[in-house]
Every structure is written in structure tokens, then in C-alpha cells.
Amino acid sequence: MPNKKIIVLGGGTAGWMSALIFAHAWIKKEFEITLIESKDIPVIGVGEGSTPALKTFFKKLNIAESEWMGQCNATYKTGITFNNWSTKPGFESYFHPFPSQLDDKFTSAFYFNTQVRRKGSDVVAHPNDFFFAHYLAKNNLAPIADYNFPFETEYGYHFDSHLLGQFLKNKALAMGIKYQQSKISSAELKPDGNIKHLISEDSQIFQADFFIDCSGFNATLIDKTLKVPFVDYSNLLFNNAAVAISTPKQTILKSETTSSALKNGWAWKIPLTNRTGNGYVYSTDFCSPDLAETELRLQLNLLDADVEAKHLKMRVGRRESHWYKNCLCIGLSQGFIEPLEATALFLVQQTAAIFVDEFEKGQFTPKNQIIFNANINQYFDGIRDYIVTHYKTNSRKDTQYWRENAANPHLISDSLKNIYSCWGKGENLTAQLNRQNVDKYYTSMSWHCLLSGMGLFPDSTTLQRPQPHEVQIRMDSIKAFYSRCALNYKTQNEFLEKR
Numbered sequence: 001m002p003n004k005k006i007i008v009l010g011g012g013t014a015g016w017m018s019a020l021i022f023a024h025a026w027i028k029k030e031f032e033i034t035l036i037e038s039k040d041i042p043v044i045g046v047g048e049g050s051t052p053a054l055k056t057f058f059k060k061l062n063i064a065e066s067e068w069m070g071q072c073n074a075t076y077k078t079g080i081t082f083n084n085w086s087t088k089p090g091f092e093s094y095f096h097p098f099p100s101q102l103d104d105k106f107t108s109a110f111y112f113n114t115q116v117r118r119k120g121s122d123v124v125a126h127p128n129d130f131f132f133a134h135y136l137a138k139n140n141l142a143p144i145a146d147y148n149f150p151f152e153t154e155y156g157y158h159f160d161s162h163l164l165g166q167f168l169k170n171k172a173l174a175m176g177i178k179y180q181q182s183k184i185s186s187a188e189l190k191p192d193g194n195i196k197h198l199i200s201e202d203s204q205i206f207q208a209d210f211f212i213d214c215s216g217f218n219a220t221l222i223d224k225t226l227k228v229p230f231v232d233y234s235n236l237l238f239n240n241a242a243v244a245i246s247t248p249k250q251t252i253l254k255s256e257t258t259s260s261a262l263k264n265g266w267a268w269k270i271p272l273t274n275r276t277g278n279g280y281v282y283s284t285d286f287c288s289p290d291l292a293e294t295e296l297r298l299q300l301n302l303l304d305a306d307v308e309a310k311h312l313k314m315r316v317g318r319r320e321s322h323w324y325k326n327c328l329c330i331g332l333s334q335g336f337i338e339p340l341e342a343t344a345l346f347l348v349q350q351t352a353a354i355f356v357d358e359f360e361k362g363q364f365t366p367k368n369q370i371i372f373n374a375n376i377n378q379y380f381d382g383i384r385d386y387i388v389t390h391y392k393t394n395s396r397k398d399t400q401y402w403r404e405n406a407a408n409p410h411l412i413s414d415s416l417k418n419i420y421s422c423w424g425k426g427e428n429l430t431a432q433l434n435r436q437n438v439d440k441y442y443t444s445m446s447w448h449c450l451l452s453g454m455g456l457f458p459d460s461t462t463l464q465r466p467q468p469h470e471v472q473i474r475m476d477s478i479k480a481f482y483s484r485c486a487l488n489y490k491t492q493n494e495f496l497e498k499r
Contacts, residue, residue: 004031007198007206009184009221010214011037013161014331014348016168017057018212021352023175024061025360035172036198036206038183048270048277049077049257049342050156052098053349063171066499071167073272074159076142076255076492078133080341083260086454087395091126094453095256096341097133098143099445100153102485106130107445109473111430114452116470118426122463124475127449135482137256142495149488156342158257158270158277180206187211187225194326195221213329217315217336222322222329230335233317235410236388238286238401239265239338242312243293244279247300253492259340261394262295263287264401266340273496281314281338286401314338318380321373323366328355335380340390343383351376382441385416386450392416393454423451 006026008019019035027033058068068074079097086092097103110130117125128134133153136143143155173179182200190196198206213221222228234240250271258269265282280296287295289311297303318335322328330351337343354375358368392411396402405411412420415436422432429447433439439447457463490498 005208006031006033006210006212007208008033008035008212008214009198010216010331010333011035011165011169012214012216012331013165013168013345015214016165016172017345017348018214018330018352019172019177020061020168020175021349021356023172023177025356027176032178034178034180034206034208036180036182036184039181040183048161048272049158049339051342051346052154052156053346054157055155057349061171068164068167069157069159069499072159072163073274074157075253075271075273075496076144077156077158077257078136078143078153078255080257080259081137082390082453083258085261085390085394085396087397088455089460091453091455094126094449095128095131095134095137096446096449096453097127097131098154098156099443100132101151102132102153102482103130103445105481106473106478111444111448112472114448115426115428116466117457117463118423120458120462120464121466121470122460123466123470125452125457127453129475129478131449132482132485135486136489137254139486140252140254140491140493141486141489142255142492143489144495145488149485151485158272160272182206184220187221189225195225209326211327213327213333214331216332219329219333221327222319222324222333226324226327228324228329229320231317231320233337233384236384237316237338237391238283238405239281240314240316241284241289241292242279242281242314243289243296244277244310244312245296245300245302245307247276247278247302247307249273249275253496255492257342261396261402262299263399264292267296267299268339281340283401286399318377322351322376323355323369323372337380337383337387340387341383347379347383350379379441381413382438385413385438386442386446389416389450393451393456395455419447423456
């Protein structure tokens with residue numbers, strides 16, 4: 001079997017997570033997996049929040065939450081609250097939930113109400129009260145029920161990304177992954193364009209059959225060596241920088257991420273067990289780093305406080321090909337979509353897992369390379385369109401940044417044109433998403449919550465009293481049901497203390 005020696009270049013969360021995925025699939029097949037990282041290159045965290053995909057990752061590796069969460073100062077996440085993205089009355093804030101089995105009872109009623117309201121009837125169509133995850137977040141509850149309550153709620157996590165990288169490193173080493181600390185300066189190519197070996201600053205040679213580029217934005221192999229083009233999203237997503245500041249932990253640990261729109265971007269608030277992560281994602285085309293830091297400090301009441309701020313730059317977009325020759329790029333080297341919906345680790349997992357599948361199907365040859373690249377590009381573009389919609393549908397008029405986001409003609413892909421048209425005409429959104437096959441990137445529930453949460457309905461003054469057939473459910477019955485269900489859950493503070 002060819003390609004049995006693999007080198008992963010770069011550590012951090014992306015590098016160690018990828019190495020573990022490959023080791024889980026192939027180390028028993030006598031593959032040799034080595035990770036090389038430099039102590040001189042700082043680890044850039046891709047965020048401190050996740051989607052439920054991270055839960056799946058740990059489950060596949062048989063790693064219990066009690067083993068890793070405490071070591072990474074982690075908390076549970078049931079979804080994201082978006083504050084002040086919309087100025088529509090009654091829609092200034094909304095919650096994007098992770099799904100729960102309990103939602104099955106009311107999701108169809110929510111979809112029905114959004115369609116009826118789009119057609120001009122005055123029914124409740126704000127997403128929050130229809131989904132159990134919002135009830136958990138509103139009451140600071142952990143998303144894991146008592147043993148006798150047989151209903152599951154999906155959830156993600158908040159965590160310290162540096163500590164998570166260290167935890168994954170220890171797991172990888174225990175699994176048999178080899179480790180080399182060295183700074184790679186260049187790579188030599190074979191006549192056919194494949195990578196022959198890596199060369200370190202002290203002239204060491206590292207040979208392998210296949211190379212994984214997890215070298216971050218530096219993209220040592222996929223860019224500097226193989227020259228794979230980069231597809232820039234900057235005309236679609238303006239944000240290219242962030243400033244982060246840590247503050248003391250919250251007395252009451254919330255089970256949600258908060259994203260609040262500011263003048264030239266948005267601010268995150270992420271609760272950890274030892275601190276609170278805060279940051280401002282913005283565009284340097286509209287705001288200088290100093291002004292962004294000042295605005296964040298004002299929001300946190302830290303203008304005169306001696307608290308360190310960390311500034312980061314982002315390059316938003318993706319590689320034209322993620323698997324090229326005998327190299328696969330994963331993480332920041334392959335691309336990045338701003339962290340609004342915490343998709344970075346999800347894309348790392350998907351890229352590594354789909355590569356394992358396609359590499360095996362092709363008998364460890366480049367046979368399925370084209371299929372793989374098309375699949376991963378669709379994931380990036382599908383997620384991009386969902387993130388773009390947050391900006392395109394904003395109704396803020398207070399700054400040039402928000403006005404240009406809403407007016408930007410580059411934001412509309414053919415896929416989004418059809419989605420927006422469907423919504424505006426009061427048609428069946430789920431059917432439209434199914435026809436496009438884009439619901440595998442974001443589900444119909446997510447799209448309904450975003451579009452309704454932003455208040456994309458006829459003006460409230462024009463709404464008509466609903467007809468009897470347009471009223472399917474009483475909202476107080478939903479609240480009563482979820483209130484009774486919530487008796488089976490503990491607060492996040494209580495749950496983590498007893499973990």
C-alpha cells in the first residue's frame with residue numbers, strides 16, 4: 001500500500017485534530033504519522049467556540065467530556081444570540097439554536113408561521129420561543145438532561161483553544177503519532193511536481209509519501225511551495241481583523257455565545273470557567289486597529305484599565321484546491337471564513353474526515369482528488385453564503401460599514417438570489433434549500449431562524465389579522481411545555497461543579 005508515511009506540518013488545534021483523525025483511521029494499518037511544529041511560531045487560535053461537530057469528534061475518539069473539558073476551561077454552548085444586527089421593531093435580537101429532539105413538536109408550526117407572516121398575516125414568527133435551546137440559554141442551563149428524561153439536545157462548547165491544542169497533542173502522542181520540533185524553511189519538489197521532502201533551518205531532511213499543511217496563514221506548502229491559488233472572499237465578507245481582550249469569568253456561566261453588532265463589525269462574548277473571552281471582528285477598510293480597540297474597551301468599560309489587547313489579522317477565502325499533488329491543506333492554510341458562526345473547527349473536521357474517505361476509496365491514490373476538492377469547495381462556499389446573509393440582511397444605517405454591507409452587489413450568488421426570492425415571495429423555503437442541496441451546510445431550521453430573526457417580513461403596520469386557519473398553535477402552550485421540560489436540567493454552574 002503506497003503513501004504510508006504522512007507528515008503533518010504545524011501543530012495547534014488544526015494540526016493535532018487532523019493527526020488524530022488520520023491516526024484513528026490508519027495507524028492500525030501501519031501508517032506512520034509524524035507532526036512537525038516550530039516552537040518559534042505562535043499558535044493562532046481560530047476561536048473559542050464550536051458547533052456540535054466537536055462533540056462528534058470526541059465521541060468517535062472515545063474521549064469523555066469529563067476528561068477534556070476541565071483541562072480546557074470549557075463550558076457548554078446551546079447556540080448564539082445576535083444582538084443589534086437588525087433595527088426592525090421586535091427583531092433587535094434573535095437566537096440561532098442548536099437542534100433538540102423537543103423541537104420536533106413545534107418546528108413545523110414555526111415554519112408555517114414564518115410563511116403566513118411573509119404573506120401579510122400578523123402571527124408570531126420570531127424564532128426564539130419555538131426552540132428549546134433558547135430556553136436553555138435564557139435560563140443558563142446546561143444542555144444535558146437528567147438520566148430519566150430521554151430527549152437529547154445538540155450542543156457545542158466554549159473552550160480555551162490553546163489548552164485544547166495541548167490536550168489533543170497529548171492524546172496524539174499517546175496514540176502513537178510521532179513528534180518532531182523543527183522549523184521548516186523550504187521543501188524540494190520531484191520532477192512531477194509532488195513534494196519530495198521538507199528541509200529545516202538546520203538542514204534536516206524530512207521525507208514522506210504525503211504531506212498535510214497545517215502551517216496556518218503562512219501556508220508553507222500549499223502556497224509558498226506548490227503555489228495553489230487563493231480564492232478571495234474579501235469582496236463578499238469585509239472583515240479582515242480582530243482584537244481580543246480577556247475579562248474575569250462570569251459569576252453565572254451562560255450557555256450561549258453572544259455576537260453584538262458594533263460600528264464596524266461585531267463583538268463576541270464567550271464564557272469560560274476561568275475567564276470571559278471578548279473580541280471585536282472588524283474591517284480595516286472602515287476602522288483602524290486603534291479605533292477598534294477603543295470601541296471594544298468602551299463596551300467592556302475598560303478604557304483606562306491596564307488589560308492587554310491582542311490584535312489579529314485574517315485572510316478570508318479558500319484555496320482553489322485543498323488537495324493538490326501529494327499535499328492536503330487543513331485549517332488556516334486552506335482558508336478561513338470569519339468566526340461569526342464558529343465554523344473553523346467544523347471545516348477542519350470535515351476536510352480531514354472526507355479526505356480519509358476519498359483517499360481510501362481511491363486506493364490511496366489521487367483518483368478521487370477532483371471529487372474531494374469540489375466537495376470541500378462547496379462546503380466553504382455554502383457556509384460563506386450563510387455568513388454573508390447576516391450582513392446582506394442587516395437593517396442598520398448608522399455607519400458606512402453597515403450600509404455598504406447591505407448594498408454590496410457582490411454579496412448575491414445565484415444560490416442566495418433564489419433563497420431570497422423564495423423567502424420574499426412567501427414560498428416554501430425548505431423545498432428551495434432541498435432543490436439546491438445546500439441544507440447540508442446549514443439546515444432549513446438555521447435559515448428560517450436567520451431570515452425571521454432579522455425581521456425580514458412585511459412592515460408590521462401593514463399586517464392583517466390572521467384567519468382562523470392561519471393560527472395553528474398558542475405560544476403560551478410552547479412556553480408551558482418547555483418550562484416543564486426544563487425542570488430536568490441543571491444550571492451550567494451546577495452541572496460543571498458536579499462533573
